[in-house]
Amino acid sequence: MEIYFWAFLVGGLICVIGQLMFDLAKLTPAHTMSILVVVGAILGGLGLYEPLIDFAGAGATVPITSFGNALVKGALQEAENTGLVGILTGIFEVTSAGISAAIIFGFIAALLAKPKG
Amino acid sequence: MSNKKKKKLTPTQQEYHDFAKMREPKRPILKNCLWAFFVGGFICLLGQIIQNFFLWNFEFNERTAGDPTVAILILISVILTSIGVYDHIAQRAGAGTAVPVTGFANSIASAAIEHRSEGYVLGSGSKMYKLAGSVITFGVVAAFVIALIKTTITLLGGS
Numbered sequence: 065m066e067i068y069f070w071a072f073l074v075g076g077l078i079c080v081i082g083q084l085m086f087d088l089a090k091l092t093p094a095h096t097m098s099i100l101v102v103v104g105a106i107l108g109g110l111g112l113y114e115p116l117i118d119f120a121g122a123g124a125t126v127p128i129t130s131f132g133n134a135l136v137k138g139a140l141q142e143a144e145n146t147g148l149v150g151i152l153t154g155i156f157e158v159t160s161a162g163i164s165a166a167i168i169f170g171f172i173a174a175l176l177a178k179p180k181g
Numbered sequence: 182m183s184n185k186k187k188k189k190l191t192p193t194q195q196e197y198h199d200f201a202k203m204r205e206p207k208r209p210i211l212k213n214c215l216w217a218f219f220v221g222g223f224i225c226l227l228g229q230i231i232q233n234f235f236l237w238n239f240e241f242n243e244r245t246a247g248d249p250t251v252a253i254l255i256l257i258s259v260i261l262t263s264i265g266v267y268d269h270i271a272q273r274a275g276a277g278t279a280v281p282v283t284g285f286a287n288s289i290a291s292a293a294i295e296h297r298s299e300g301y302v303l304g305s306g307s308k309m310y311k312l313a314g315s316v317i318t319f320g321v322v323a324a325f326v327i328a329l330i331k332t333t334i335t336l337l338g339g340s
């Protein structure tokens with residue numbers, strides 16, 4: 065049960081960091097998202113993101129920082145098996161579900177929906 | 182505007198710049214952060230509920246349950262985007278809807294829908310990556326550099 069609380073708290077706090085980057089640093093959404101992904105990748109490389117996932121569950125896997133971590137994780141896993149080439153082949157291994165789903169559902173939405181407002 | 186650019190302006194332009202800055206509406210930072218916290222936290226809570234649902238009812242483990250969870254969240258986000266609800270919430274929630282993976286899906290779906298009048302190939306097909314493109318590019322380049330450094334250290338016999 066505790067995991068729900070930590071997921072809410074950690075996920076919410078990561079969003080607050082994003083909001084502060086919007087409001088205080090006056091960054092565009094694209095800049096903010098790119099920075100968060102790179103931060104997630106760095107934390108993943110340092111081995112700090114996996115402990116956060118164990119602690120906060122979806123609070124750490126749902127924010128976009130998790131995307132950066134997953135890219136590094138896939139690359140490192142594959143590199144362990146096949147050497148340096150593995151970095152290239154493994155980079156999308158873990159994140160494939162998210163990217164494919166977003167592209168496929170997004171395109172279907174474009175086929176079915178009309179612009180609003 | 183950066184200080185470097187500011188110096189190039191004439192005194193009148195500088196005066197106008199300061200004036201415009203003064204009249205700019207103040208951003209309600211605390212209110213925005215509270216919205217971001219609760220909406221972002223709620224989306225993650227929802228993710229946790231979906232993840233536990235997959236853990237308990239299907240043969241997934243802690244690691245693999247993340248994939249269907251993300252897919253379901255993205256599906257929900259795209260449906261809400263299609264009916265115009267997601268962007269409505271996003272106006273209030275700011276980063277609370279942008280930072281979770283649902284915001285990534287929303288940026289793809291809304292751009293795809295917005296540009297469909299330019300055709301499926303030149304409009305939706307290419308312009309859906311307007312915002313998601315930079316995220317993927319910087320994520321992949323950063324991941325490549327980091328993985329390269331780590332793998333090189335390992336190959337050289339480090340830890």
